[in-house]
Amino acid sequence: MCGVFGIRSIERDVARLSYFALFALQHRGQESAGIAVSEGGRLTVLRDMGLVAQVFNEQQLQALPGEVAIGHTRYSTTGGAHWSNAQPLVHHGRARTVALGHNGNLTNPGMLRDELVADGIRLGSTSDTEVIAALVARDPAPLPEAVAATMRRLEGAYSVVALVDETLVAFRDANGIRPLSLGRIGDDWVVASETCALDLIGAEVVRDVRPGEVLWVDANGLHTAQALPEGRSALCVFEHVYFARPDSRLAGTEVHSARVRMGMRLAEEAPVAADVVMPIPDSGTPAAIGFAKRSGIAYDEGLIKNRYVGRTFIQPDEELRRQGIRLKFNPLDEISGLRCVIVDDSIVRGSTMRALVQMLFDAGAAEVHVRISSPPVVSPCFYGIDMADEDQLAAAHRSVDEMRELVGATSLHYLSVAGMQWATRMPGSSVCRACFTREYPTRLPEQGNLAKMRFEPASASA
Template sequence: MHESCGVFGIYAPGLNVARLTYFGLFALQHRGQESAGIAASDGERIRLHTRMGLVAQVFDEDALARLSGHAAIGHNRYSTTGSSKIANAQPIFVDGPAGSLALGHNGNIVNSAPLRKELISQGFTFQTATDSEIIAHLILSAPGKNWEERIRHAMRRLKGAYSLVILTEDKLFGVRDPLGVRPLCMGKVDGGWVLASESCALDLTGAHYMREVDPGEIITIDASGVRGSSGEPGKRALCIFEYIYFARPDSVIGGNLIYPAREAMGVGLAHEHPVDADMVMGVPDSATAAGIGYAQASGIPYGEGLMKNRYVGRTFIQPDQRLRDLGVKLKFNPMVERISGKKLVVVDDSIVRGTTTPRVIAMLRRAGAREIHMRICAPPIRYPCFFGVDMASRRELIAAQKNV
């Protein structure tokens, strides 16, 4: 499953903004592993560096040294619109009638096709296949006497989910869609301000968490300080997968720390679906907290039965099914001595395509488990998502094809 990308922005004259952005992207690596990039501004021009790969592979000391300036944005990509190739890496950089900007986007625009067609008819050319470039062109071509007005005008045209970081020569913007589908928060750092998809990126960069960017809000940060401009928010619709799977357990989203929220899911599962067993285990790492919650509520001991290779990417976030299948085999190794002869409760966060679950069960059976009782935190996922999660067809969803 693809989601979500990770976005980060910082405005802090006097600090090494490129390096802090690099650290912020490290903290958000779980949100996207296909490509990474940083754009930085020194007040006169915007410099950009993007590559395919993980953050540690994309940047070296020379690349960071070239990204000098007082403000920067960064992006980790997991493709939801546009294929996995370097041309679609972000941040993207676009010139237009109003000036130039760099933009990083987490989400998915539902009406991107008609907007792209409209912009092409107006003479715009596209360098990428992403909906993020559509957003950038909409902003640059929008009427308005300043950037805030142009961004607000573009927001009225967009349908879908978007948390944006936008960099101009002298300003940094954070933008969240009216439904607040994708997370975005802000923090204070010495001499400046930070924007990030998750608060864990603030922690790593030494920023103090201030608050979430409200749905429909535009945050503007420049030499005069920080200010927010609220639009008309819709009904709040934060993606439930942030709590179940995407977000790091140490992040705060919607005012809630993710770890105890996942722990509570396990407690609820134990109350709703108890079973007699010898050991509870969570599928690492996204279901660890829920597994511990199940064990605490049931009184069954918690133990680790699968060791995870943490150098393998998240299987849901691999670009195609063949890589997902291989990823499961590379990712987990059962500990036979802890599993053999036992009745197991195996807690997992969700079943989307059904890639991981049958392979995990087969591994545990081969390791000698006597009984395996699966417990899943998320309800059956029967319908596609069009707001930034890569499950756009019911054919992909196992719960849409099978009885539960």
């Protein structure tokens, strides 16, 4: 996941706009947040562990003047969740200093890290992001050419914002696996992972950054170049299913509407006699609305979510750990005696769904029918989801009925691949759905080079 944002403006408070844009992108990463600004070429970076509102306050924002800013919220997929990996990362190279934020995951960082180290370049982090920054920073070519040369070396998924002197840079991999949008406030250009961030700061959405495109904004305005030939379009379909905020638009399609259609199609594919349809909040809400509309079964909320849980650095004690899922969800008494349909977007490891089903039975539900608004997740992702091990995936080697037994439900059905694709309003050839089909759009890394913590010191990853 991860969220990235960038802006260049002489008149506007770029740090404050970045702060609010990151607020809109908080769902894409809760481990750390950061903003880098350039004032007359002088770079200042503030980044720390925690949520956007925990990292920044009014005094800190006032201390970040400048004309160019980039921001980042992190969800780790390569490298651990610690301060040295918080972004934007800064790399001081032979040719230039680069501040950079990255959404995605490279599949060839090991080879590139080895090359950089052999060239005498010191890397201060264990993420794949610094590899990108270091390659741009050491290249003596003019900035656009240095970025294009770096892009030709990278494999995997990357939507990147960077700050070099007084220039804002953004670029995207040739398959466009992770989203990146270009917007405008008056005469000022902005880029963001999702359109919801542009909406929040009052920017007009202009278009998506094209796969393989690099754009840069300097004192002379916006410039663009096609650094790589566009490959097969492969926007991650899990963005439609779960990642993106419902009010964002992906390739012109509103995410909420797509999720409602997923629920409607699911009701057609897997009808059931029941008394109530309810979501696993909040991820299952749009699909549950669609399921209820198409099935004619009443929609209600039977689970109340504690929206203040999120990711926490304070671990529960043993008694609370036994309560487990109740840290986030609690059932209402009114489900007692009812035949319940619960709708969620996906099942990955299965443990949460199993606990929820048992909780509903304990609360008196007569039947619990699970409906999932995506196909079974059967294959790991190498492009920005923290699941690079097939053993983590409950459905990888289980039939649907075996999954039903695993979660303890009365019945279980998934949305078909065709149904999911129909709901996105996009052709199957334009998305990556490898986690559902095992068909990947790029070359994959060697099996031994998948571990998230592979660049951490042995003591840190133990």
